[in-house]
Amino acid sequence: MNQATSYPVSARGPLDHDVRDQIVTAATEHFSQYGYEKTTVSDLAKAIGFSKAYIYKFFTSKQAIGEMICANCLREIETEVRAAVSEAERPPEKLRRMFKALVEASMRLFFRDRKLYEIASSAASEQWQSAQAYEQQIYKMIQDILQEGRQNGDFERKTPLDETTRAIHLVMRPYLNPLLLRHNFDHAEEAPAQLSGLILRSLSP
Numbered sequence: 001m002n003q004a005t006s007y008p009v010s011a012r013g014p015l016d017h018d019v020r021d022q023i024v025t026a027a028t029e030h031f032s033q034y035g036y037e038k039t040t041v042s043d044l045a046k047a048i049g050f051s052k053a054y055i056y057k058f059f060t061s062k063q064a065i066g067e068m069i070c071a072n073c074l075r076e077i078e079t080e081v082r083a084a085v086s087e088a089e090r091p092p093e094k095l096r097r098m099f100k101a102l103v104e105a106s107m108r109l110f111f112r113d114r115k116l117y118e119i120a121s122s123a124a125s126e127q128w129q130s131a132q133a134y135e136q137q138i139y140k141m142i143q144d145i146l147q148e149g150r151q152n153g154d155f156e157r158k159t160p161l162d163e164t165t166r167a168i169h170l171v172m173r174p175y176l177n178p179l180l181l182r183h184n185f186d187h188a189e190e191a192p193a194q195l196s197g198l199i200l201r202s203l204s205p
Contacts, residue, residue, distance in 0.1 A: 020058045023048060027065045036066055036118040070123045071130040077105040078137055091149030092200050098141060100192040103175045107188055120178040138176055139169050155203040171195055
């Protein structure tokens with residue numbers, strides 16, 4: 001459970017390319033300084049030293065560049081969450097660690113840079129492919145933990161698996177969606193322990 005997902009993005013040209021990486025790195029720095037919404041592809045072209053037409057050889061739009069940056073951030077969060085889960089032996093502890101790591105990684109990556117947070121917000125509000133893929137992977141991780149817990153007797157088996165997975169995902173969603181996370185900032189420190197405790201009590205066989 002410690003292999004991160006490859007997130008879909010709207011890009012052109014070969015996936016492995018030094019120029020693509022150079023554009024993404026430069027765009028990340030530029031967005032951090034000036035903001036995502038206020039930056040145009042022309043602004044990026046001037047900052048990077050490439051022509052706008054050359055950038056379009058690798059990315060279909062500014063959003064496609066933003067998606068790549070967002071995908072990198074989401075992959076980082078997922079990797080951290082999977083690593084935390086893999087350290088636990090039993091499903092109840094895996095669920096606790098998942099929730100805790102998810103909140104901590106999201107808070108760090110979404111709020112360490114307010115300008116880059118704009119990209120995450122756009123991804124969530126506009127349902128970019130990378131944001132949808134991320135939510136699907138979190139959902140699948142919850143489902144896998146539940147299945148394991150049901151198989152070894154840690155969790156109850158009467159409630160349909162999809163129903164339980166959706167319910168837990170909804171509880172976690174305010175802390176994995178950047179648009180919702182900003183409204184739950186004050187509770188982020190105690191929420192993982194309290195909410196995972198409530199979830200685990202409801203899962204008792």
